[in-house]
Amino acid sequence: MGASVGLIKPKSNDKKTIKRLFEIANMCVKEKDIIKYPSFKKSVPNDNHISYFYRLPLGIPSKLIIQFQEVLSEGLNKPVVIDFSNYQLEIKVFHNELIKKYQWNKNVLKPNSYEVFIGKSLTEDIFHDFDSSPHIVIGGGTGYGKTVLLKLIFTELILQNPDDVEFYIIDLKEELEFFRYKNLKQVKEVAGNPLEAFQLLTKLVADMFTTIEELKTGGFETNIKNVSRKRKFVIVDEAAELAPHGEPKMKKLLYECQFMLSEIARLGRAVGYRLIFATQYPTSDTLPRQIKQNADCRIGLRLPTYTGSEVVIDEKGLEKLPYKLAGRAIMKTDKKTELQIPNIKDSTVWEVLKGYEEKKRKPNRGNTTKYENTEIRNEKTVTRGSQPTRDKKRTENTKNNGNGRIIIGDEVLK
Structure with a gap:
């Protein structure tokens, strides 16, 4: 993947500067009356950097x-990694x-793998393995590449596993970003607003618990890898739209959407469900704790404040990423890595995926009825297998009454 880089003037006194910076930053310990700093051992030149080793x-x-x-x-006025x-x-x-x-180009693809290319760091190409770390949280301000990253992951997963991936997309820009791809054979359903998201998630969570029961019955315990390569990916773009707000009935519906997404994050790993949860307004309301705690990988693009950074990656840093540089990100796993995400154009995504388009598709939502200009699907009550009683009660209180109205508790959503 070719590209230009900015050359930095070399300096001959880096070792001396590092020594001085140890002193300025108080990188030392005091033992009796002796101050001990890191002691220089050796320097090793490499193709793109020099390594300085200290004890x-x-x-x-x-x-x-x-x-x-x-x-x-x-x-040093240079990029540094420790x-x-x-x-x-x-x-x-x-x-x-x-x-x-x-x-972006196809050279990064790994056929028959759930390990996808995310970007380039100073030292290497960075990949994410969805079988090792099934869920991702993405946070970033408008125009910094959050949706581009979603489409990058979406594209690579399809190209690497065309017969084994299913996508359930909650695109809360009224399907604006993913509408073009809804007829791909891998895309099973696209929801464009909270009501449609509720319907999609209700069915999906019911299916998830059915799979859990089937695994238990089949004696496979908690590992879908013993049964199938198939994976179901739930993509949420603009997740802030699901933060509970508005009039009471809508607020309850949004709360249930967040709850069901949290259930996928909590239980989905073992049965092949993967959550990719993206928001441009990361707060405790828009990023539920259960989702955050179960996402071992978090990717943050530039945010205007350090408080937003702390929500996404648990520390400051995203507010210091370069201004107006789309695709610059920090990836937080067991370590923190700054990287640059590739640009992938919509035209490129379509060019490489259009071969999977199905000209004749069954309607996404089955039997529907119009209710106040909103499509409402007739759904069965979600069952939760052997979940705790409090979860069963919540599930039983969230259902469709068979007349095109969603019931939450004892109230009808109008």
Whole structure:
């Protein structure tokens, strides 16, 4: 994947500057009357960076070492990555900046795999494996590439597993972003507003609990990999629209949508359900705790405030990403990685996926009835298998009354 990078002028005194920055940042421990700093061991030149190795004195907290990376990068005026373990500190000082823009191409694909390309870091190509980490939370401001990332993942999963993936898409821009792809054979249903999202999720969660019971009956315990390669992906774009608000009945419906998504995040891993949850307004209301806790991978694009950053990746940093640079992100797993997501145009997505379009599709929502200009599907009550009583009660209180009206509790949504 070719692209240009910004060349940074090399300096010959990086080692001396690092030593001085140790002192400025108080990267030391005091033992009796002796102050101990990291001791230099060696430097190793590489193709795109120089590694400086130091021995860490006993007692320097890891949090201070992590914070020191930003001090180094600003002090050296170069990109820096820090690795440390067993009292050894490696400081990688890069000759070039992180790539700013490049186009996606098929070279990154891994056929028959649920490991998808996400972007480029300073050191390597970054992938995400949905079988190892089934759910992703994405947060980012308008225009910074959140929907592009969703389409990137969507495209790669289809191309790598065309016969084994199913998509259930909640596109709360009234299907604006994913409407073009709703007739692909892998796309089973697209919801464009909260009412349609409620219907989609009601059926999907019922199916999930049915699968759980089937696995238990078949003696497969909790691992769908023993049974099938098929995976069901639930994509939520503009999840802030599901934050409970408005008049009481709609507020209850939105709350149930969030609850069902949380159930998928909590229980879906074992039975092949994968959640990709994206929002441009990350708060405790728009990103439910159950979803966040069950998403081992979180990807944040630029946000205007550090509070939003803390919601997405549990620390500051997204507010410091470059202004007006779409696709620059921080990926948080067991470590934090800054990366650049590729640009993938809508025309490219369609070009590589149009072969999967089905010209004749069954209606997505089965038997429907018009009710106040909104399509409402006649649904059965969701059953939750052997779930705790409180979950059963909630499920039984959320259903369709067979007349085109959704019932939540003892109230009819009008």
